[in-house]
Amino acid sequence: xxYIETGEITSLHGIxxxxxxxxxxxxxxxxxxxxxxxxxxxxMHYQRLRAVxxxxxxxxVLIQFEGIDNTELARNLIGQVIYLDRDEIELEEGFxxxxxxxxxxxxxxxxGREIGIxxxxxxxxASDIYYIEGKDGKEYMFPAVEEFLMGTDxxxxxxxxxxxxxxxxxx
Numbered sequence: 001x002x003y004i005e006t007g008e009i010t011s012l013h014g015i016x017x018x019x020x021x022x023x024x025x026x027x028x029x030x031x032x033x034x035x036x037x038x039x040x041x042x043x044m045h046y047q048r049l050r051a052v053x054x055x056x057x058x059x060x061v062l063i064q065f066e067g068i069d070n071t072e073l074a075r076n077l078i079g080q081v082i083y084l085d086r087d088e089i090e091l092e093e094g095f096x097x098x099x100x101x102x103x104x105x106x107x108x109x110x111x112g113r114e115i116g117i118x119x120x121x122x123x124x125x126a127s128d129i130y131y132i133e134g135k136d137g138k139e140y141m142f143p144a145v146e147e148f149l150m151g152t153d154x155x156x157x158x159x160x161x162x163x164x165x166x167x168x169x170x171x
Contacts, residue, residue, distance in 0.1 A: 003038055003046060003083040004097060006031060010078065013062050017074040018053075021061040021082060024098075026123060028056045037063070038083040046083060100154045106132050106142070109150035109160030115168055116140065118159065130159075140168060 007023040023031055032054045038046040050066040063082075068074050091097070098121045106115045116134040121144070123129075128144040142148070142161065150160040 001046075002086040003040075004086045004089070004099060005081050006037075006084050007061065007082050009080045009082060010060075012071050012074050012078070013057075015071055016064070017068040017070050018062050018064045019068075019074050019077055021063055023059075023061050026095075026128075028059060028061050031061045031063075032056065034084055034088070036085070036088070037065075038085070039077070039080045040083065049082075096152065096154060101130065101152075101159070104152075104154075104157045104159045106130070106159045106161060108163045110162070115161070115163070134168060142167075 005024060007021040007025070009019045010022050011020045012018070013020050021031070025031065034054065035051045037049045037051060039049060041047050049068075052064045052066050054061060054063050056062070065074075065077075068077070086097075101118050101121050104118045106118060107113060108115060114135060116132040118130050119133045119139070120131040121128050122131070126143075130142040130144050132140045132142055134140055148162045148164075150162055152159050
């Protein structure tokens, strides 16, 4: 199996073992589609956790896991990163895992000139921001919005962008 991080268990919710998960997704409701999650037991092994219920509440995801029905058992999960089996996830066109974007080469979509490599992606509200390490060694922040994105090819690890004057130091 190929696991992908999807959030972190941050606290308890109520007294029946339900936990709050801080989701690492643009849309927390995305996690409501799944009933099987995993936590890492050690470097090589993951433990499967079956969800009895998954719901969103105030931007957090509340999960009740099978067999975890009190605060004492649930408390042991706080701080754990939860994972999904990547093979069970189907993303809509134009949506990508952050893990897949990191390491992509960013090129000027009009000239083909390499600009740099995506080092991180953060959502700052209005849109995702790609943190690009430029060929010049500088870090650039690029808004991942339709006006600037010309194409993303995850298989080839290439992101083509529209560059405007002054966006990067070499332009």
